[in-house]
Amino acid sequence: MSKPSYKPRLKTLNRRMLLRGASTCLALPWLEAMLPRSAAAAESTKVVPRMGMFYFGTGMNMREFYPEGYGKDAKMSRILKPLEEQRDQFTVLSGTSLSHGGGHDGAYPFATSIARGEKQTISPDQLAAEVQGKHTRFPSLQLSVKRGTGFGSQALATISWNRQGIPLAAENDPQTIFNHLFRPxxxxxxxxxxxxxxxxxxxxxxxxxxxxxxxxxxxxxxxxxxxxxxxxxxxxxxxxxxxxxxxxxPKPKPNLDGFGDYEKAIAPEGNGKFVYDTYAKLMYDLIALAFQTDSTRVVSYVVRTELAGGVYPEFGVSKGYHELTHHGNDPKNLEELARVDTIYMQHWSHFLNRLASIREGEGTLLDNTLLGFSSGMGIGHSKDVLPTMISGGSGLGIRHQTHLQLKDNTPLSSLWQTMVERMGVNVDGEFQDSTGTIGELLA
Missing domain, CATH: 1.10.287 (Helix Hairpins)
Known part of the structure; x- marks a missing residue:
C-alpha cells in the first residue's frame, strides 16, 4: 500500500522574529509565512495591474522591423532579434496608424489622437492613473530623455496630458528620479x-x-x-x-543587488561621460523598481524625441538619427538606421528580462504589466506603418502571438483602449478615434 503524501502545515511566523547567533541579531526579511494562511492565499491570487506607454521618436527602419510571417512562429527580424527568447511575451502589431501622425508632430497625437495646435485631452496613462493611482504614493511617473514638456516644439518631451489638455512635465535624471521614489x-x-x-x-x-x-x-x-x-x-x-x-x-527600500549605481548616474545633459547604454538600463530598471515597490502603477516614457539626438558615440554610426531616416535608399544609411534600432531593442530586452526576473504571486511582474510602444511615424515619415508592440500582461488577459496583422489603418488608440480597459478603466462611449479593443489580443 502506497504511503499517503504529506504536506506539512506551515506555522505563521512573527514579523518581529530575529535570527540570533554569535551575539548578533538580524531581523528577518518579509516572508509570505508572516501572513496568516488565509491572507497569504489571498495575497498570492491578488493581481495588481501596471501600465507603461513608450514613445520612440522619428520612427524606425520598418524594412527591418516587422517579423517575417505571422503568429507565434513568425521569424524575428534583424531589429527584433534581441527579443527572440522573449517571443512569448510580446506581440508586434502590423497595420496601426495615426490619423494626425507622420512628419515631426507625431508626439502630440500619439497618446490622444489630437493634432498639434488643437486642444488636447486626457491621455490613456492618466485615465489609468485616475483609477490605479489612488493606491500609490505617485499616481503616475512621466519620464523622458529630455526634461520638461518641450511643449510648442516638435521635440515634445512628454506624452502625458491631464484632463485640461495640459502636458505633464517629464524627468530625465536617474538620480533625481531614484531620490524622488526611494530617498527618505x-x-x-x-x-x-x-x-x-x-x-x-x-x-x-x-x-x-x-x-x-x-x-x-x-x-x-x-x-x-x-x-x-x-x-x-x-x-x-x-x-x-x-x-x-x-x-x-516611509518610502520603500528597494533591493538593488544587480542594479546600477544611482549615486553616480549621469543625466543626458549632465557633467561627466554620458554612456547611453548605462543610462537606458538605469531608466528601465527604475520603472521596474517603481512597479515592484508599488510606488506607482502607471508610467510614460519618451525614449527618443523627434528630430534631435537619438544616437550616441558608442553606437558607431556616422549621422544623427533624423538624418539617417532621410536615407535616400542609401544602403549605408539604412544599415546604420537598423543598427541603431537594434540597440534600442537590446535595451527593451533588458527591460523585459528585468520585469520577468521579479516574482509576483504565481507569476512575474512582467505578467502583471502592460507595456505599449510605438512612434509618431514609420519609415519615410509615414503615418500608417508604425513600429507598434505590446509586451507583458499575460496575467491581465493578454494573449501574445509574436506578430499580428490588424486591419489596415487600425487606429493606434485601439491599442491604448485595450490597455486601459485591462487596467480597470471603464470606457463609456467612444474612446478617441478607436474602432474598439483589439480582440485578437485578449485571452
Missing amino acids: PNSQQLLQQSDEFRQRGSVLDAVLSDAKRLQTRLSQSDRQQLDQYFHSIREVETTLGREMDWSDR
Whole structure:
C-alpha cells in the first residue's frame, strides 16, 4: 500500500522574529509565512495591474522591423532579434496608424489622437492613473530623455496630458528620479516640507476665496473659463492632500543587488561621460523598481524625441538619427538606421528580462504589466506603418502571438483602449478615434 503524501502545515511566523547567533541579531526579511494562511492565499491570487506607454521618436527602419510571417512562429527580424527568447511575451502589431501622425508632430497625437495646435485631452496613462493611482504614493511617473514638456516644439518631451489638455512635465535624471521614489527626507527637509504644505494651503484658500467672489460678476463665457480654473485648483488641492497623506509614511527600500549605481548616474545633459547604454538600463530598471515597490502603477516614457539626438558615440554610426531616416535608399544609411534600432531593442530586452526576473504571486511582474510602444511615424515619415508592440500582461488577459496583422489603418488608440480597459478603466462611449479593443489580443 502506497504511503499517503504529506504536506506539512506551515506555522505563521512573527514579523518581529530575529535570527540570533554569535551575539548578533538580524531581523528577518518579509516572508509570505508572516501572513496568516488565509491572507497569504489571498495575497498570492491578488493581481495588481501596471501600465507603461513608450514613445520612440522619428520612427524606425520598418524594412527591418516587422517579423517575417505571422503568429507565434513568425521569424524575428534583424531589429527584433534581441527579443527572440522573449517571443512569448510580446506581440508586434502590423497595420496601426495615426490619423494626425507622420512628419515631426507625431508626439502630440500619439497618446490622444489630437493634432498639434488643437486642444488636447486626457491621455490613456492618466485615465489609468485616475483609477490605479489612488493606491500609490505617485499616481503616475512621466519620464523622458529630455526634461520638461518641450511643449510648442516638435521635440515634445512628454506624452502625458491631464484632463485640461495640459502636458505633464517629464524627468530625465536617474538620480533625481531614484531620490524622488526611494530617498527618505532628512529632518531639515521634513521641516521645509511642512512649511511648504502650510504655505501652499494658505495660497489655495486665498485664491479660491477671491475667485468665488469674482464669479458673480462674470459673463456665462467667463464663468466657463473660471470653472476650468477651479478644476485646476482642485487638482492642486488633491495633489497637496496626497503629499500630506504620504509624507509620514516611509518610502520603500528597494533591493538593488544587480542594479546600477544611482549615486553616480549621469543625466543626458549632465557633467561627466554620458554612456547611453548605462543610462537606458538605469531608466528601465527604475520603472521596474517603481512597479515592484508599488510606488506607482502607471508610467510614460519618451525614449527618443523627434528630430534631435537619438544616437550616441558608442553606437558607431556616422549621422544623427533624423538624418539617417532621410536615407535616400542609401544602403549605408539604412544599415546604420537598423543598427541603431537594434540597440534600442537590446535595451527593451533588458527591460523585459528585468520585469520577468521579479516574482509576483504565481507569476512575474512582467505578467502583471502592460507595456505599449510605438512612434509618431514609420519609415519615410509615414503615418500608417508604425513600429507598434505590446509586451507583458499575460496575467491581465493578454494573449501574445509574436506578430499580428490588424486591419489596415487600425487606429493606434485601439491599442491604448485595450490597455486601459485591462487596467480597470471603464470606457463609456467612444474612446478617441478607436474602432474598439483589439480582440485578437485578449485571452
